[in-house]
Amino acid sequence: MTQQQELAQVTAQAVQGNTVHTQSQAESPPYTEQRQTSLIEPELPSFSPLHRYQIPLVQDSSELEPVSIFNRQKCYLLSLARQPYKQSRLIFQADDEYNWRKYGQKQVKGSEFPRIYYKCTHPSCHVKKKVERSLYGQVTAIIYKGDHNHEPPHNNKSGNNDNGSSKSCDIASQTHQTSNSSSLNKTKRDHETTTTNQMYVASDSEEVRNAEKHDDEPDPKRRMVTKDDLFDEPYRRICYKRATYEGKHNHDVPAARTSSHQLRPNNLHNTATANVTQQVAIIYRGDHVGCNFVSHVTDAFDRHRVNYFVDKKEQRGTDLENIFVRFQESSIALAIISTRFSESRWCMDESAKLKELADQGKLQIIPIFYKVSARDVRRLTGEFGDNFWTLAKKSSGDQIKKWMDALKYISNKMGLSLKDKSSEADFIKEVVTEVKRVIVATGRCMNQEALVPGDPQKD
DNA sequence: AGCCTTTGACCAGCG
DNA sequence: TCGCTGGTCAAAGGC
Numbered sequence: 001m002t003q004q005q006e007l008a009q010v011t012a013q014a015v016q017g018n019t020v021h022t023q024s025q026a027e028s029p030p031y032t033e034q035r036q037t038s039l040i041e042p043e044l045p046s047f048s049p050l051h052r053y054q055i056p057l058v059q060d061s062s063e064l065e066p067v068s069i070f071n072r073q074k075c076y077l078l079s080l081a082r083q084p085y086k087q088s089r090l091i092f093q094a095d096d097e098y099n100w101r102k103y104g105q106k107q108v109k110g111s112e113f114p115r116i117y118y119k120c121t122h123p124s125c126h127v128k129k130k131v132e133r134s135l136y137g138q139v140t141a142i143i144y145k146g147d148h149n150h151e152p153p154h155n156n157k158s159g160n161n162d163n164g165s166s167k168s169c170d171i172a173s174q175t176h177q178t179s180n181s182s183s184l185n186k187t188k189r190d191h192e193t194t195t196t197n198q199m200y201v202a203s204d205s206e207e208v209r210n211a212e213k214h215d216d217e218p219d220p221k222r223r224m225v226t227k228d229d230l231f232d233e234p235y236r237r238i239c240y241k242r243a244t245y246e247g248k249h250n251h252d253v254p255a256a257r258t259s260s261h262q263l264r265p266n267n268l269h270n271t272a273t274a275n276v277t278q279q280v281a282i283i284y285r286g287d288h289v290g291c292n293f294v295s296h297v298t299d300a301f302d303r304h305r306v307n308y309f310v311d312k313k314e315q316r317g318t319d320l321e322n323i324f325v326r327f328q329e330s331s332i333a334l335a336i337i338s339t340r341f342s343e344s345r346w347c348m349d350e351s352a353k354l355k356e357l358a359d360q361g362k363l364q365i366i367p368i369f370y371k372v373s374a375r376d377v378r379r380l381t382g383e384f385g386d387n388f389w390t391l392a393k394k395s396s397g398d399q400i401k402k403w404m405d406a407l408k409y410i411s412n413k414m415g416l417s418l419k420d421k422s423s424e425a426d427f428i429k430e431v432v433t434e435v436k437r438v439i440v441a442t443g444r445c446m447n448q449e450a451l452v453p454g455d456p457q458k459d
Numbered sequence: 460a461g462c463c464t465t466t467g468a469c470c471a472g473c474g
Numbered sequence: 475t476c477g478c479t480g481g482t483c484a485a486a487g488g489c
Contacts, residue, residue, distance in 0.1 A: 105466085
């Protein structure tokens with residue numbers, strides 16, 4: 001067995017290890033799966049030139065469970081990761097059905113590993129991609145640029161080379177494929193376009209400090225914020241990025257290799273099954289949100305068959321407890337936080353209830369910062385804070401504390417942020433994608449529970 | 460021989 | 475204008 005073959009075997013085994021590990025994580029809160037299970041939007045309408053798709057990050061080899069053979073593989077892979085060239089490229093180069101030639105690398109600021117630049121090896125194709133890595137070499141971002149003007153090679157090999165580039169054995173590709181179905185990959189690439197806006201940061205300053213010490217360590221409490229959000233708070237720093245695409249392919253992508261199907265069930269399937277039973281509760285404040293943004297979100301949910309419940313204005317004559325019951329029937333809450341959100345006692349009470357349910361593990365909250373910064377929500381500053389304190393003047397200390405706790409909790413959750421000048425259409429797609437991702441993650445938890453051995457009803 | 464990576468240099472954009 | 479940073483080029487060498 002050649003060294004290349006040996007590496008291929010080891011990395012492929014490690015992939016399977018990762019897959020097993022990922023699936024076993026279903027017992028953890030869904031958000032902890034963020035880095036492995038980002039859902040690719042399968043059927044997004046093209047009503048905007050900008051499409052963003054999330055592909056899962058490459059599984060950090062350091063995240064492999066310290067069990068059995070995978071521990072040895074982990075050590076082996078880590079040792080390879082620290083070696084220059086040759087072996088490491090087998091591990092870290094993302095595979096996406098095309099062949100790539102490295103044409104440069106650059107040490108980028110704030111990263112221990114250089115950013116590597118690749119070109120498509122096809123003679124007339126000018127597609128490029130760049131791959132960023134962090135400590136231990138796990139891929140933190142893959143950014144594509146340009147359109148392929150050719151079909152991908154079927155054998156996934158370039159020329160006669162046997163030196164390991166663009167081979168099917170790298171962790172990046174395998175992990176990618178084990179997290180997404182071939183159809184997802186295809187559709188994703190049909191729409192892929194730039195975005196580097198979404199990154200992961202630790203959810204509080206303590207975690208940030210930890211992250212600064214161990215930049216590549218996984219952290220289940222990471223939240224999703226916008227780049228602007230990051231820049232708002234200099235003390236925060238980027239811990240992980242999603243892999244991203246820039247530009248789009250102008251041609252079809254062949255079906256993924258069979259290994260992906262063998263290794264991992266299709267996320268789409270999970271979505272479909274999850275949608276049957278899971279409901280998304282949407283709360284918001286103000287007609288300025290409800291008449292436009294929320295209606296578009298619910299339209300998108302309709303199109304994507306996401307079951308939802310909207311706490312509409314007209315329902316607010318009813319007992320708040322009735323609304324709380326609806327929350328309890330939901331597994332996910334979409335809290336659309338605008339500047340006027342904090343002027344409503346109703347919304348504040350709802351937020352407190354959401355936090356209560358989330359604390360009990362009964363609800364996943366996805367905060368949507370609608371033209372308000374997460375920092376203002378967290379710190380109760382700006383117009384949001386002004387509205388809050390106006391309401392607070394008319395409220396009791398217990399209430400205020402409860403609301404503040406809830407707002408702090410929600411604003412520290414991973415969420416999505418719409419800036420004033422952002423495209424709402426694109427943002428709505430992001431929202432739908434994120435909701436479906438959480439649905440899948442939550443659904444997987446439920447499915448895992450349903451498969452607990454010894455439960456006759458669930459067998 | 461062909462394809463690849465490496466690596467220093469060059470260039471462009473930006474503040 | 476200058477320095478910094480990121481992106482690309484191209485020669486050299488490896489497989």
